[in-house]
Amino acid sequence: MPKITVLPHHEICPKGIEVELAAGENLCKALLEKGIKIEHACEMSKACTTCHVVVRKGFNSLDEMDDIEADLLDRAWGLEPDSRLSCQVMLEDDDLTIEIPKYTLNHAKENH
Numbered sequence: 001m002p003k004i005t006v007l008p009h010h011e012i013c014p015k016g017i018e019v020e021l022a023a024g025e026n027l028c029k030a031l032l033e034k035g036i037k038i039e040h041a042c043e044m045s046k047a048c049t050t051c052h053v054v055v056r057k058g059f060n061s062l063d064e065m066d067d068i069e070a071d072l073l074d075r076a077w078g079l080e081p082d083s084r085l086s087c088q089v090m091l092e093d094d095d096l097t098i099e100i101p102k103y104t105l106n107h108a109k110e111n112h
Contacts, residue, residue: 061094
């Protein structure tokens with residue numbers, strides 16, 4: 001089971017967190033199930049960028065993103081070379097360290 005380290009985020013998880021998740025799980029769904037309230041305005045349908053994360057460790061272990069995800073990420077706040085939409089990341093066996101950007105392009109918080 002891969003260990004996912006979420007770096008501290010001022011609102012979502014101020015102290016950061018480490019969780020073990022099963023390989024094959026969707027990163028966004030798995031984080032939500034662990035109580036990490038990452039935004040996901042489009043309900044994980046690959047139509048927005050609110051679940052944007054930066055993969056600080058383990059990026060190369062992930063499947064390549066498709067053109068739709070890449071185009072969406074071009075609009076994300078704080079885009080970096082190792083950015084992904086967490087709703088499109090299927091976990092492998094490798095550990096990941098992720099950072100949730102400070103801001104999203106979403107003007108209102110979703111109350112999921």
